Amino acid sequence: xxxxxxxxxxxxxxxxxxxxxxxxxxxxxxxxxxxxxxxxxxxxxxxxxxxxxxxxxxxxxxxxxxxxxxxxxxxxxxxxxxxxxxxxxxxxxxxxxxxxxxxxxxxxxxxxxxxxxxxxxxxxxxxxxxxxxxxxxxxxxxxxxxxxxxxxxxxxxxxxxxxxxxxxxxxxxxxxxxxxxxxxxxxxxxxxxxxxxxxxxxxxxxxxxxxxxxxxxxxxxxxxxxxxxxxxxxxxxxxxxxxxxxxxxxxxxxxxxxxxxxxxxxxxx
Numbered sequence: 001x002x003x004x005x006x007x008x009x010x011x012x013x014x015x016x017x018x019x020x021x022x023x024x025x026x027x028x029x030x031x032x033x034x035x036x037x038x039x040x041x042x043x044x045x046x047x048x049x050x051x052x053x054x055x056x057x058x059x060x061x062x063x064x065x066x067x068x069x070x071x072x073x074x075x076x077x078x079x080x081x082x083x084x085x086x087x088x089x090x091x092x093x094x095x096x097x098x099x100x101x102x103x104x105x106x107x108x109x110x111x112x113x114x115x116x117x118x119x120x121x122x123x124x125x126x127x128x129x130x131x132x133x134x135x136x137x138x139x140x141x142x143x144x145x146x147x148x149x150x151x152x153x154x155x156x157x158x159x160x161x162x163x164x165x166x167x168x169x170x171x172x173x174x175x176x177x178x179x180x181x182x183x184x185x186x187x188x189x190x191x192x193x194x195x196x197x198x199x200x201x202x203x204x205x206x207x208x209x210x211x212x213x214x215x216x217x218x219x220x221x222x223x224x225x226x227x228x229x230x231x232x233x234x235x236x237x238x239x240x241x242x243x244x245x246x247x248x249x250x251x252x253x254x255x256x257x258x259x260x261x262x263x264x265x266x267x268x269x
Contacts, residue, residue: 003146005044005077011036012079013042020044021081033082041082042071044211049119050078056114056201059176065104066195083195085201087188096192098226101209104196109203112136112174118200120180123250127202133172134146134164136213138205141243148250153260155247158269160239167267169230174203180244183217209221211240238263 006017019035023043034044045053054073057080061067068080076117087093113129113136126144130136138161146154178185179200187195207229212220240265248256 003118005032005046006034008074008077009042009079010070013186014042015210029256032080033104041078043082044258045078046076047138047268048076051075051200052077052116054080055116056118056199059107059201060178060199063102063104063107065178067199068197069152073252083197084189085187085194087190087192087194089183089186089188089217091220092191093188093193096188096222097186097213097219097222100193100196101178101206101227104178105209106207107176109174109176111182112202112204113140114202115138116248120247121251122225123247124201131173132170133205134168134170137168137243142246145246145250149246150257155241156264156269158265160242160267163269164239168236169205171172172205173229175206175210177202177204177206179204179208179212181212182215183213205236207236211237212244215241215244219254238266 002102006020009020010016013036015036015038016185017034018037019033021033021035023031023033030045031182032044034042051073054070057067057070061069066083070084071079071081073079089097110127111131113126114135117127118125123142126140130139142157143161146157149157178196179202180198181196183239185196185198186193187197210219210224210229210233213223242260245256245259245263
């Protein structure tokens, strides 16, 4: 049992935990199930950016999208609501997810970005606001990786970034996006979405969330139809997927380089 997390949970919830068990899964952001004698449960996390995550979850909680309520946090600890996860992201759950995303994306900002930076392990996620979306995506999600990857790959990313004004909308509605949306960050109960977890949120093009769901998952046609996406959305997905693949190169190594090259080739860069 993590005494540090258990102590924070006791102070936050007013009851001493009887068990703190690490939840399986999650290569970057781990969590623990915290159980109490009365049978109640919460989820706890520790780390250097949990306070940022808490504020992202609070913003998501202002929408009608399902997400865990923040029970308490400080600069090193986070305790959130336990949500059921007894289903699979398949069939009707995909349509439920489209509805959840519509609710999340209805929350809108005045510019593109987030009020503070985030981090995934050693990789800083830069979020300084811009009023131009291609600028934000190019600078904060693509060019930021160039100093940390192979030079030849970096040059291709730089060429793509120059062309983004012709490939992405200049000022789409700045929707609140989850930012790291894949199957592991979607909780399903039955055939409905019970929660969106582990955000890397910002205000941006809602297609970012659509693209990230196509990195490791296979959304159904009904999912895409339910979202009623803007014309040309399929052509933009490789641009948004690139950020996910570049993150994987930096976090997990060169085995993910072919995925970066595949997306660049699809975009003719």
